[in-house]
Amino acid sequence: MAKKPLGPVRRAFSPWDDPSEQPFIEFRNITKRFGNFVAVDNLSLKIYKREFHALLGGSGCGKTTLMRMLAGFEAPTEGQIFLEGQDLAGVPPYKRPVNMMFQSYALFPHMNVEKNIAFGLEMDGLPAREIKSRVHEMLSLVKLEGFAKRKPHQLSGGQRQRVALARSLAKRPKVLLLDEPLAALDKKLREETQLELINLQEQLRMTFLIVTHDQEEAMTVADRISVMDKGRILQNATPGEIYEQPNSRFVAEFIGDINVLDGQVTKKENEDVQMFSSVLGDHLDVRYPTPASVGDHAALAIRPEKMRISFDKPAHPGTNAIQGEVWDIAYMGDVSIYHIKVAETETLRAIVANTTRLVERPITWEDQVWLSWDSDAGVILTR
Numbered sequence: 001m002a003k004k005p006l007g008p009v010r011r012a013f014s015p016w017d018d019p020s021e022q023p024f025i026e027f028r029n030i031t032k033r034f035g036n037f038v039a040v041d042n043l044s045l046k047i048y049k050r051e052f053h054a055l056l057g058g059s060g061c062g063k064t065t066l067m068r069m070l071a072g073f074e075a076p077t078e079g080q081i082f083l084e085g086q087d088l089a090g091v092p093p094y095k096r097p098v099n100m101m102f103q104s105y106a107l108f109p110h111m112n113v114e115k116n117i118a119f120g121l122e123m124d125g126l127p128a129r130e131i132k133s134r135v136h137e138m139l140s141l142v143k144l145e146g147f148a149k150r151k152p153h154q155l156s157g158g159q160r161q162r163v164a165l166a167r168s169l170a171k172r173p174k175v176l177l178l179d180e181p182l183a184a185l186d187k188k189l190r191e192e193t194q195l196e197l198i199n200l201q202e203q204l205r206m207t208f209l210i211v212t213h214d215q216e217e218a219m220t221v222a223d224r225i226s227v228m229d230k231g232r233i234l235q236n237a238t239p240g241e242i243y244e245q246p247n248s249r250f251v252a253e254f255i256g257d258i259n260v261l262d263g264q265v266t267k268k269e270n271e272d273v274q275m276f277s278s279v280l281g282d283h284l285d286v287r288y289p290t291p292a293s294v295g296d297h298a299a300l301a302i303r304p305e306k307m308r309i310s311f312d313k314p315a316h317p318g319t320n321a322i323q324g325e326v327w328d329i330a331y332m333g334d335v336s337i338y339h340i341k342v343a344e345t346e347t348l349r350a351i352v353a354n355t356t357r358l359v360e361r362p363i364t365w366e367d368q369v370w371l372s373w374d375s376d377a378g379v380i381l382t383r
Helices: 062-071 112-122 128-141 157-170 186-203 217-223 237-245 250-253
Strands: 025-034 037-047 053-054 076-083 098-101 175-179 207-212 222-228 232-237 259-269 272-278 282-287 297-302 308-310 319-331 335-343 345-354 368-374 379-381
Touching: 025 062, 025 186, 037 076, 037 232, 053 062, 053 217, 062 098, 062 175, 062 222, 098 157, 112 128, 112 157, 128 157, 157 186, 157 319, 175 232, 186 222, 207 217, 207 259, 217 237, 222 237, 232 250, 232 319, 232 368, 250 259, 250 297, 250 319, 250 379, 272 297, 282 319, 308 345, 335 368
Parallel strands: 053 207, 053 222, 098 175, 175 207
Antiparallel strands: 025 037, 025 076, 222 232, 259 272, 259 297, 272 282, 297 379, 308 368, 319 335, 319 368, 335 345
């Protein structure tokens, strides 16, 4: 029986939880070296049919190299890559049932929109009638029917992105590879296009693999995210699991904003754990399953939105409370981020939703406040 997903999911889809389900794409013990530099380090990953999978990480983590090996532009130094059970070793890029949409879009400036979309089909020698039909289908799919005769320089950034997407889809690949496809778009257009990508992927029932360094983008579009660093996958899980249950300090700090308090486990009874923070000089109560034992060093990670600020110390049990001073406030419009100095070398952040139109807040700079959170709000990290 499949486990219940953690956090909201956009569709009932989790083939990775079914032991009988075979992967559509499999990277098996892949290593890629460029001279003495190891770009991908003994990495294994299974991606399933119709999955929207994100490779997420900073520059140089190996995510683009991994995608380029699947496309056939690079060959693994060690290991194997399978697509539908077929070993892709020796299969040239033009014979692989995948297509790649590049960050630069790589549109031909001298060709109009329909010619750009038709280019790959013409190279494959398809009949003119079939090419015309597919181009019309792609223009309709990306909602550019009225732009067929325009050149790329006559289009907005978002429209050029759609043309590149249509060209990538025209050949009907089994897998679409997206290399930072929205990086050139402004924030609002990028958010709109993310939702369009989700709807398009579900409509086509295709497998999408996206490379991105944008955490919010990965969280929005992907069914699962592989967080990468130094050529390895540190955690591969759904967006809800990645955010709420990070398996390491790197993942916790890379995905969103988080407070991390170092400490030592002083008491443990099933999932009820007590940790001592030497910086705060206090014991903290945590309800979280952890392999850490009494005496082990660990870290408590708490998301800022799970923290509360008040002038009075909370009275109800099961609540951790620390007194501090409001050191800084970042007004973001929808929320305000409070930086609370709770020790000489420790500042914690709390996010408060701005639910009223009042610009002046009751809690302001240099106020003495209590910062509190429930025992089940945090995550214990052992690495």
